[in-house]
Amino acid sequence: MARIKALRGLVLAMGYACVAIGLYHVLLGNASIPxxxxxxxxxxxxxxxxxxxxxxxxxxxxxVSRQSPVPATVVRWLAGVFLLGAFGRLLSLAVHGWPHWFQVALTAVELALPPLFIWLADAEEKASRAEG
Structure with a gap:
């Protein structure tokens, strides 16, 4: 049950955070980039x-957060896209050097969250199968 709550909470938080960050960049343009x-x-x-x-x-x-059960395959794909973004940042670091410290912090988050999502992804599907 704890894995299901963690999955649902993280998926929802990820959704709201990405929408907010995306809209922030749309509205502020270059001013949104430290x-x-x-x-x-x-x-x-x-x-x-x-x-x-x-x-x-x-x-x-x-x-994804509104699906029941939360679809593990979709969570894994979305997490993989996020991880791909982290790899892009690492490539930039290798080619151009260290960016602003905030970008480094974002890279750490982008590297840490996908494995967590991948681990939690099937929590609700497994629980649904066990109940059924």
Missing amino acids: GAGAAGTTIDSLGRFFGAIFAGYGIGWLW
Whole structure:
């Protein structure tokens, strides 16, 4: 039961966080990126576009949170996409060096959460099978 509550809580929190972060980037553009300074109109446009995509990604997590049982396969795919984002940050670090400290902290979160989601992903499906 604790794994189910953890799964549901984390999936819901992930959804709301991604929607909020995505909309924050859509609304503020370059100003939403710590250390970005005046990156110019092209980067502002790109950031706002990716902010909208990230908000949509968050809506995917919120959709998952409303399913019963929470679909493990979808949770794993969404977690994999998040992990792919962390790998992108690591590639940037390797090519360009250390970013703003906040980006480093985000990378740590992006590396830590996917394994947790993957471990919790089937908690509710397993419980449903055991009851049925």
